[in-house]
Amino acid sequence: MDRKDKEYRRKRVERIKRIMVITVIVLILLPTVLCLILFARVHSLSNELEQIKEMKLETLYAAENSKEGRLLAGSSTGSAIVNIGGDYSDSSGSAVTDGDIREGTDTSDVGKDDKNYKGVIYLTFDDGPGANTEKILDILDEYKVKATFFVTGKEDDTSKALYKEIVARGHTIGMHSYSHKYDEIYKSESAFKKDYNKISALLTEVTGEKPWLYRFPGGSSNTVSKVSMKKLIKFLKSEDVTYFDWNVMSGDAVPDPPSYKKLAKNVEEGVTEFDESVVLMHDLPEKKSTVKALPYIIEKLSSEGYEFLPITKSTTPVVHKLQ
Ligand code: ZN
Numbered sequence: 001m002d003r004k005d006k007e008y009r010r011k012r013v014e015r016i017k018r019i020m021v022i023t024v025i026v027l028i029l030l031p032t033v034l035c036l037i038l039f040a041r042v043h044s045l046s047n048e049l050e051q052i053k054e055m056k057l058e059t060l061y062a063a064e065n066s067k068e069g070r071l072l073a074g075s076s077t078g079s080a081i082v083n084i085g086g087d088y089s090d091s092s093g094s095a096v097t098d099g100d101i102r103e104g105t106d107t108s109d110v111g112k113d114d115k116n117y118k119g120v121i122y123l124t125f126d127d128g129p130g131a132n133t134e135k136i137l138d139i140l141d142e143y144k145v146k147a148t149f150f151v152t153g154k155e156d157d158t159s160k161a162l163y164k165e166i167v168a169r170g171h172t173i174g175m176h177s178y179s180h181k182y183d184e185i186y187k188s189e190s191a192f193k194k195d196y197n198k199i200s201a202l203l204t205e206v207t208g209e210k211p212w213l214y215r216f217p218g219g220s221s222n223t224v225s226k227v228s229m230k231k232l233i234k235f236l237k238s239e240d241v242t243y244f245d246w247n248v249m250s251g252d253a254v255p256d257p258p259s260y261k262k263l264a265k266n267v268e269e270g271v272t273e274f275d276e277s278v279v280l281m282h283d284l285p286e287k288k289s290t291v292k293a294l295p296y297i298i299e300k301l302s303s304e305g306y307e308f309l310p311i312t313k314s315t316t317p318v319v320h321k322l323q
Contacts, residue, residue, distance in 0.1 A: 046181070050217075051127075051284070053182050055253040057218035058280070080247075080276065080318045116305035119275040122315065123147040123297075123308060124246060126176055126215060128283030129154065129162035135291050136283060137169055143298045146170050146310035148244075149283065150215040153178030153199045163206045172310040174213030174244070175199045182217060186225035192232050196239070213311060214243045221245065221320035229322050244311060245320040246280035248273070252290045253282060260292035267297050271306065278311075278318040 125136060128151055140147055149166045151173060166173050177185050178199035185195045196214075203211045214236055216222065220229050220243060236243055248270030250263045257263070271277040281290050298308065309315075 050180055050182060052255060053224070054127075054180075054218050055255065057222050057224065058249065058253045060223075080316055081321055114305060117307070118301075118305040119271065119277065119307070121271055121301060121306050121308050122276070122278045122311050123281065124150060124174075124215070124244070124278060124311070125281050125283040126150045127152060127180065129159050129166070130283055131285035132287065132291050133162045133166070133283055136294065137165060137171075139291070139294045139298075140171070141169060143295070143302070143308075145298055145302075145308040146172070147308070148172040148174060148213070148311040150174045150176035150213075151199075151203070152176050152180045153202050155202070160206050163203060167207045167209075170310070172213060172312065173203060173207065173211060174215055174311070175203065175211050175241075176215050177217050178202070180217050182222075182224050185217065186222075186227060189227050189231055189235065192227060193235060196235075200239075212241055212313065214241050215245070216243060219245045219320050221323050223323050242313070242317055243319065244278060244317050246278045247318050248277045248279045250279060250281045250290065250293070252287050253280075255286075257287055257289050260289040260296065263289055263293040264296045264300070267293070268300060271301060276316065276318070 123140075123145070125133075125147065128136075128149055133149075136147075149171055151163060151166070154160075163173065175196070176199075178195045179185060185192050200211055203209075216229070216232070218224060220233065222229070225232070233243065248267060250270075251258055251266040252263055267279055270279070281287075283290075302308065
């Protein structure tokens with residue numbers, strides 16, 4: 001074998017070696033990358049699924065109760081039990097006028113002694129904190145309005161800062177479960193307690209105060225819980241926690257929310273039914289029309305004589321009829 005031949009063989013062996021190494025790397029890397037991509041996809045899809053489930057429950061509840069008519073009754077527990085109405089099929093006209101919203105209107109001058117006084121509105125924002133929380137907080141500040149945020153469990157620094165921000169700016173913070181996963185939290189009583197303990201501990205750690213307010217994902221009237229909702233309500237009571245449902249829906253629960261005008265119209269019509277309205281809205285990144293509707297809602301309803309307040313311990317709870 002001459003030198004040339006040897007050199008050729010050596011190169012050939014090296015080439016084969018290189019190909020083998022590359023093949024092994026690709027074989028390991030490719031599935032790993034694919035796994036990571038799929039994992040992220042599954043995670044985002046499961047989050048989406050939870051939102052769709054909630055939207056279905058909320059709109060189902062509204063549809064069923066609009067058929068039965070509206071009922072407002074006090075219960076022995078001192079809660080206002082409501083069957084809410086809500087016809088969201090109407091796309092005609094709008095109660096909102098286009099044009100510039102006055103900035104920084106002080107709404108605090110509307111009070112019960114005012115002869116134009118129409119009632120109280122508790123704006124509630126579910127599912128945050130998220131990309132819109134800061135914007136919502138800024139709008140509420142502009143109008144000097146305090147509201148209520150029913151938050152879920154998020155451990156990143158931005159979310160933690162937002163929990164603090166909500167409290168620091170004078171709003172009420174309530175729990176809306178840690179995971180917001182129906183299959184998990186409503187699986188059993190112990191699963192619910194476990195989830196409750198997580199969100200309660202997180203908010204206690206971040207805000208320095210034990211939260212006392214809760215909103216069930218899908219409402220207390222949800223039909224998906226495998227545990228009796230009565231049991232879960234009893235548990236919350238044993239923790240000294242009050243739960244609130246809602247009696248007015250903005251209509252922003254659907255995956256592709258309606259225009260801000262439609263949302264504002266839903267709220268403006270909804271609040272005429274009650275002396276004390278608890279308005280359901282969502283603080284999710286995709287609910288941009290909710291943010292846009294907010295100044296219109298506040299501006300119009302405060303000029304009509306409504307007062308905006310945060311839910312406090314002395315607010316009469318608005319709760320749904322259990323299914
Ligand atoms: Zn929710």
